[in-house]
Amino acid sequence: MQGLVLSKILKRLLVPVLGSLLAVSAGSAVAADSYWQQVKDRGTIKVGVLVDWPPYAAADANNQPSGYDGGVAKLLADYFGLKLEYVVMTGPNRIPFLLTDKADVLVASLAITPEREKQVQFSKPYSAASMVLLGPSSVGISTPADFPKYKIGVPRASTTDIGVTKVAPEGTKLHRFDDDASALQAMLVGQIDAVGTSSVIAADVQKRFPGKYKVLYVINEQRMAIAMRKDRPELLKAMNEFIAADMANGKLNALFEQWLHTPLPKSVTQPDQ
Template identity: 45%
Template structure:
């Protein structure tokens, strides 16, 4: 029995040693905690979605582009190093960060308690807002003003739930199978207003600029943060300082105006580093 136990311990030790050797390079990468470490390797590696317009897209020449790309480039500029933007997907973006394939994520990652158990979040740099879109000439300014009016939403969506909670009883909420159908109802005049995210709202404004649509009020905000590995305290401090600077000097607002056509949401500007 003693021989068996001893042999098992030896085998287990050998396996651990092999694992440590195999992942040694990965551990060294993942332990890069500071701006100095990043400057030492010569570039800032940032993971980014490229399938979530206008935050992440692929340009005509095949390069990552969009709101997140501009934020990533600005971050590297302030750090004084080149940027290497690595395309990621929704499912693999956090694993890419945790395994050291990227230094940080600027990947439209909504800040949630569940995700905060896996990664460290910066102060917000963007936000997805759910609000009410209607023609500029519409007198609607708040939920109570929807009395007697028709509002389109995608069935069972966040905007459906948020609007249903605040709309007057005599408002007519028309539920469609998807955003595309709800948008068409607004464009065709079938509904007076539309519950929609600011991302889709910007697409509608681009599609029909002559209609002069505008967001009348916000129903809900989901802030997005730059994500880092837990324990990257020095780098997190730098990132928050960077965001504070670019919010105050207008650089981040200019990027938001470029890609979403509006100023930064209050949920972003109200946060303090």
């Protein structure tokens, strides 16, 4: 008899508690899933972009975001019929801006890496670039074993920084700068001997200074994707829908060719193969 009474008391106590826990859990899931709906209801999508990594990210004559990333952001907003709000940021503050909701998504040349996947979720890739070491023709770097002989600059906390650091032997003198432009300028004025940058930027520098600079070492190829907070599955689904559609209709490839004068690489157009 005592056991039956105790069972009834516990049931009366536990049912409301369990109900509250389930309600909180369900509410959290709904909140997470509804973020994309909030963006659509707002009518504006806030897209984080860079303006200091041409031709991927640049500013036009009116100081508005331009380049390939700026164009992708516009295609994205147009695809969903939303007003576009650019949120200009620097390389190091891309993920912090995203995690504090200053931007809904990033179209900011953010390469997919295992470390970043712990913090954010990525769409299918929309872009790619090879990372290289660029320097004067007189610099004798051909393998990582040569790195310690020279001063090498990289943009701080970038995938170039990660890539160079990964292969650099002990004793390498790495100089970290706030962004790509600062690192490149340091190389041009002789403050450092080589700079980690994209193959596209390297080609532009070589074109502007014929015979003076060369690609010393190829670090890796990076695939870039739209990034967003992890707790937003419907937003991820929408971004992948946009990429699939504008990849299929050729708009992304046409935009890439406009800015980089080459087709999108197969690692982007056929990422699962």
